Amino acid sequence: MPIDGSLDSIQLRADRERVMGERSPHFYKETLHLERGKGVWLYGADGRQYLDFYNNVPTVGHSHPHVVNAISRQLAALNTHTRYLYNNAVEYADRLTATVADHLDVCLFVNSGSEANDVAWQISQVVTGNAGLLVMHNAYHGITQAGIAMTPAKGLEPARHVEEIPAPDDYRRAVATPAEAISDTEKAIAELRIREIDLAAFIVDSAMCSSGIPDVPDGFLGAIASTIHAAGGLVIADEVQSGFGRLGAMWGHELLGMQPDIVTLGKPVGNGHPLGVVITSRAVLDEFQAQVRLFSTFGGNPVSCAAGLAVLDVIEREDLITNSLTTGTYLREQLRQLAATQPLIGDVRGRGLLAGLELVTDRETKTPATAQTRELLELMRKNGALVGKDGEHAHILKLRPPLVTTRQHVDLFVDILARSLIEVST
Ligand SMILES: Cc1ncc(COP(=O)(O)O)c(C=O)c1O
Missing domain, CATH: 3.40.640.10 (Type I PLP-dependent aspartate aminotransferase-like (Major domain))
Structure with missing residues (x-):
């Protein structure tokens, strides 16, 4: 059964492969089936809402x-x-x-x-x-x-x-x-x-x-x-x-x-x-x-x-450039606090509302945590937040939420990230 529990989603994925090819790129083991978006939120066919910290295209918020x-x-x-x-x-x-x-x-x-x-x-x-x-x-x-x-x-x-x-x-x-x-x-x-x-x-x-x-x-x-x-x-x-x-x-x-x-x-x-x-x-x-x-x-x-x-x-x-600066700074502060208790986070970087978290299996050797990053993306989705990965070894968590993101959204996001990090296999 897919995470979203919907047989429609299984059929849609099969139909998509039929008309768009089996290798047409998609995110997640069970592709996320979306129905609508508003502000920083995306709403799935599974009736769940997802905090969108990945998509930089709807920069002023989904369906503004x-x-x-x-x-x-x-x-x-x-x-x-x-x-x-x-x-x-x-x-x-x-x-x-x-x-x-x-x-x-x-x-x-x-x-x-x-x-x-x-x-x-x-x-x-x-x-x-x-x-x-x-x-x-x-x-x-x-x-x-x-x-x-x-x-x-x-x-x-x-x-x-x-x-x-x-x-x-x-x-x-x-x-x-x-x-x-x-x-x-x-x-x-x-x-x-x-x-x-x-x-x-x-x-x-x-x-x-x-x-x-x-x-x-x-x-x-x-x-x-x-x-x-x-x-x-x-x-x-x-x-x-x-x-x-x-x-x-x-x-x-x-x-x-x-x-x-x-x-x-x-x-x-x-x-x-x-x-x-x-x-x-x-x-x-x-x-x-x-x-x-x-x-x-x-x-x-x-x-x-x-x-x-x-x-x-x-x-x-909406003064979104100021918000990008201030909320982005707040986001990195919260991420750095989280890094103090989460050894998988090797480094926190970025400017404004773009943040990169370099994930490593060992802080001494700085070995890229490629598999753990892949797993974390799935866990974050399960826990209600969408993020991406980037970099040569696909081990850098890429956060690019809409510029209408508030501190409250950041708090919610960091909470989901903290819960998901605990679930990553060691
Ligand atoms: C830096 C940069 N330039 C260009 C592109 C290509 O843009 P598009 O996918 O709209 O053709 C991308 C897409 O991810 C990008 O990240």
């Missing part, structure tokens, strides 16, 4: 009424594409570009984070005339062919035009200094040159989720960006994870002191409505558009723009 109404109203009025004129695409581009540095003043609208990164990569190659790309160790940037090449986290044969830079890691090795970052970047550029490939770009997720959610030292990304610029490359800030207040500031690159030439957005940008954005400078866009005619049918359609505008409204009206 302001976003739902904005989408519904726009869909009832007009939905078309950017080859026609309508107000809200321009309004949205203006609102978005007002949140980034002055030189980033134009937007290209697409449908997902992968597509945004793919387009950013096309722009970088066209503008520099080069073909080399630097990424962080074990980075994840998407599912298009270009996205997979910039995603060592997939574990595929490294692409010839891509080199990795080591991610900072103050738990397992000494804190990486900006000087080390510069030398690692120069080494990676030199490796590309040995293969007669010059640098087009460096792309980085400021949250560095798949690299283990490390605490990125001050000056680290700024030092890399300067080295990239000196070598003639462009800097792409992938804000798909870190954007819209996740780290306690509107943008991760802004918080970490990095000046990008291109910013890419996805996931939280439409609070669940599919939307991706590439923000860059007018000069870069003009150079690209002089050579490439790019048009996305759905990118920037009026309904997507209404969703995007509504997300910005809620972030501002």
